Amino acid sequence: MNTTKKEGFDLAMMKGLKKWRLYSLLAVLTIFLSGCGEEYLSTLTPAGQVGKEQFNLLLLSTGIMAIVIVVVLIIYVLAIVKFRRSKVGENVIPKQVEGSMTLEIIWTVIPILLLIVLAIPTVAYTYKHADVSGMTAVDAEGNKEAVTVNVTAKLYWWEFEYPDLGIVTSQELVVPTNEKVYFNLKAADVKHSFWIPTAGGKMDTNVENVNQFYLTFDKESAGLKDGVFYGKCAELCGPSHALMDFKVKTIDRKDFDVWAETMKTTEHVAQGELATSGEEIFTTSCIACHATSGAGTAGGVGPNLATFGDRNRVAGFMDLTEENVKNWINDPESHKPGNLMPQPEEINNGEKFSEEQLDALAEYLMGLSVEK
Structure with missing residues (x-):
């Protein structure tokens, strides 16, 4: 009897430990996920037009998937409840619907319609975000209207050149708000990927060709943690890939022009x-x-x-x-x-x-x- 009680106690303890392991895992996961909504880093808090449009597309695709899952789950549960043996008996065979033209049409047409609903905005946004014709636009005096940045990814840092302004910086990208900023992307060594999560989807940087796209930024970064948005390399490029970060400082156009002029004229003189x-x-x-x-x-x-x-x-x-x-x-x-x-x-x-x-x-x- 004592042995039986001990075995029962041990079994209860093991079950309790498994539950606590599950709770611990959930607690750790909660802490991990708490960092997913940070305004300076998360795709879930878009900070520009491109990011917002891509976020809306994400919501649409998630909504479609959720509807499909719910419908399938309802059918599954109804089938289990309606045709369980305790209700219909041991020898009952449900009506067979194999080869039903009606059902074949339903589960062929509905997925096609859902794909069309998803495909239309996806294709539209793809072409819209790839339109870089504004990169070459000039004003009445022949000056470029938009800011263009040549981005070069290297092991393991980023170089940012403003060709129309004659300035270069690295590791920290400075851009004006409330206007399109155009990017020419390339890599100096191996393939990398340029990604500012809050501003829009990633774009590969290749050694053999230049990729182009644009982003917009709605707000100044001064009020964010560290005063910057975070950028990442989104392509596994080597042992320090995870450390290949850059920062994005967004300021209004007037302050940006002042910054650009200061970059061109500042001569560093050691003090002390x-x-x-x-x-x-x-x-x-x-x-x-x-x-x-x-x-x-x-x-x-x-x-x-x-x-x-x-x-x-x-x-x-x-x-x-x-x-x-x-x-x-x-x-x-x-x-x-x-x-x-x-x-x-x-x-x-x-x-x-x-x-x-x-x-x-x-x-x-x-x-x-x-x-x-």
Whole structure:
């Protein structure tokens, strides 16, 4: 008897543990899903015309799928309830409807109609969002009306060139609100994919050809967490694919024009003895790969650092602090495996940078700003 009770107790305990495992899983899933609605990152909170139209298409397709699931579930339940053996008996065979012309027409026509309902807006939006004819529009004085950005994806960072403005930046895209912004997308090494979840669907960046599309942004990003929207690489491109983020700062057109002019005219001058020392180290070790002027063209080996002090992240994913700047410079490979930034020994006569050198470099880099 005692053995039987013990076995029953153990069985009850096992069932209880399984329930708690399920509850724990649901709790973890709830925490995970709580991050899916963030305004700066989620496709469920569209921040522009393209994103809203794609979101509406998502709602339409979800609604159609939900209707199909509900109808099938109702038929399934009715069949189980109506023809259960306890109700109709053991030897009853329901009426056979195999080969029914009526049923064949119903389950052929209805899916076709549902596909048509889904296909019409899908095709319409596809052609609408692919229309980049406005990219070449000019005003009465012959100046381009729209902002065009040449996006180049690299392992593992993003370069943004504004060809009509003569400026280049990296890791942080700055765009005006309430107008179409056109993009020419390409990759410098392997295939990547340009994606700003709140603004619209992703577009591949290829080595062999240029893809084009446009996005719009309805609101300024200043009120968001970190003051920016988040952009991602949506194509598995290597060991640090998940760390290939960029930020999008949206401002009104007047502020954008001021920013663009500042980018073209700002000349960085080191302030203070420590920053001056950092500039000297930078000039001898880093300048071959990194530009510090926003004016120019794309094609740098490393990211343009003209706005480094204005960013909120180091290498796209670490908080912008002097400590993180030093950690990144001292060992980039451990933080972002597979990236092309050389280790300190390769650019500093075979030695690691000293703590004093790292302090000086961090001070200089944090001072590279066009907004402060």
